[in-house]
């Protein structure tokens with residue numbers, strides 16, 4: 139069994155750590171590029187959301203490198219993501235690839251099934267698997283920390299190119315490592331490197347929160363590196379959802395019988411008192427939370443045609459009004475042009491920056 | 499309980515006219531000498547003014563029901579239920595150019611066509627009614643959702659259109675159990691009466707009405723017969739084509755360029771998803787290893803697969819809306835699964851607010867030609 143899985147931002151790092159520790163051979167698809175997307179888009183239904191197309195491209199590239207089994211998480215929420223797996227499998231079959239697909243539904247669809255799926259993958263006893271799983275979760279926590287450092291340093295140093303090269307270097311070097319311990323050390327080292335740059339501690343950059351559809355905010359390829367772009371302009375950014383945050387709320391908390399996403403639900407309730415699918419409550423909840431925490435602006439990113447985020451998009455103007463926080467709405471798909479995208483980000487940055495100066 | 503809304507006093511004759519209602523309407527028909535009562539208290543009025551009451555006018559509230567989304571699925575129930583409780587139900591007129599334009603103006607740009615049309619209906623209706631019924635249809639079948647946009651519909655409308663009347667945005671969520679529907683009905687009923695038996699009676703009558711409607715559609719009747727009391731002569735001869743789509747595209751004659759009428763005029767019979775029993779749809783959807791958790795996708799896939807496999811049906815036409823998330827996936831699934839088994843003429847026509855009649859006709863003709871040619875062989 140040669141496993142592979144789709145890219146979603148830094149997820150590959152934690153998943154790699156987990157499979158390495160379990161001693162399972164896995165193939166990480168080559169980093170998503172335009173050719174990945176083109177490949178995926180060609181075989182996908184036209185109107186489907188961007189993540190579907192990129193993931194499909196990932197699979198094809200992995201299969202070409204010898205993968206025969208795809209692992210993805212599923213979901214039975216009212217969104218298309220729950221049906222990605224079955225349709226992608228059909229498409230791959232029609233393309234002539236005979237692959238197995240293991241869809242791990244979250245524990246709330248049945249804990250027994252969840253554990254069984256994990257067993258099927260690992261072939262190990264429960265305890266070992268549990269430990270490996272928690273180690274992978276720790277990696278997720280560390281990646282979050284590393285990102286926090288990155289977000290903090292980028293607007294405060296003149297050496298922005300250096301920050302970017304350290305991060306890019308980290309992302310590719312990780313591929314050469316094996317197991318959670320080595321990866322963990324590498325993360326620490328990278329953090330040190332970032333902190334040893336020349337940082338202006340008195341700077342007071344504008345703060346921008348990133349909200350929207352989970353895949354397109356986590357995966358830098360899908361959002362044309364929005365984080366890096368904003369950081370380079372001089373904004374300190376924060377991303378509302380991360381792999382760790384997802385794992386905590388969907389895997390850890392249900393196993394501990396705790397309620398997931400409490401803050402998000404509480405804060406989004408006045409605007410949307412029901413669960414409608416996707417991550418609408420998270421998007422709105424974080425928007426309010428950022429506004430309350432003194433952020434200067436928000437960027438909502440979602441794929442063209444994303445159903446839940448279109449609902450958020452209709453509600454966000456009210457939050458914009460209620461809290462007086464400017465919001466930039468970015469829709470991404472395979473046709474998104476880089477130049478226009480950069481211009482919009484720059485215009486928004488300037489607007490927020492001026493506004494902040496005016497208000498203070 | 500009656501609420502006194504306004505009164506007028508005739509000082510000479512020492513009489514008073516009272517306008518009362520069971521529920522607090524907003525747009526009361528104002529007459530110039532009517533005085534609005536903000537804190538209703540009948541007794542005070544009589545003692546203060548020392549007049550006798552000449553006349554009591556009962557005013558029913560007008561509840562607007564926008565003709566969009568699942569209107570054609572549930573209107574008979576809605577109408578009967580609210581009427582029984584004493585409300586006047588005001589549906590918006592069938593979609594027209596003006597309504598569609600309003601919809602595109604008020605709704606956010608990247609929404610799907612039905613949601614835009616719905617916004618248009620709300621905007622059109624908002625000044626004509628006291629309340630507007632925009633239910634949150636999160637789930638109408640246990641363990642299934644409809645589509646995220648149905649769940650967020652009240653909010654999409656609320657934050658896009660200003661000056662709305664009060665909304666009845668009761669949530670119907672049968673995901674966990676059907677009981678939730680009963681609670682929702684009581685919540686609405688309580689606006690009119692505190693008597694649970696009256697609510698139950700209204701609900702029972704409404705259910706019966708809905709059953710008659712559903713059975714009618716199952717036999718091949720069209721909603722307009724029940725809702726607008728107009729019927730359309732239909733062809734009884736072959737060919738028979740199946741039309742798989744959502745009710746808000748199928749029965750909105752403006753949006754679908756009068757498809758049903760056009761077909762009938764050409765002497766073509768059609769088979770619609772509503773003519774299929776739920777059982778069959780469930781059966782067809784078993785082909786997925788993973789349970790289908792969207793009612794709208796399930797109905798679509800189930801009926802399309804049925805139509806493709808049934809030998810009496812000569813071709814399958816699918817209507818879809820631009821930017822429909824559910825369809826983008828469902829139609830691909832249908833094509834991949836169904837077309838392996840069937841080589842019938844199959845066509846997808848995408849509708850959006852710019853679809854022109856000429857354009858639509860060309861596509862339709864092409865499809866019908868395919869069928870003719872197939873039949874001739």
Ligand code: SF4
Pocket residue numbers: 187188189217218219220351416417441443444445446447823
């Ligand atoms: S949340 Fe948006 S992007 Fe994700 S599956 Fe749903 S429609 Fe697609």
Ligand code: SF4
Pocket residue numbers: 445610611612613644645646647648744794819821822823824825
């Ligand atoms: S099912 Fe499609 S057309 Fe209907 S509301 Fe949802 S996205 Fe729009």
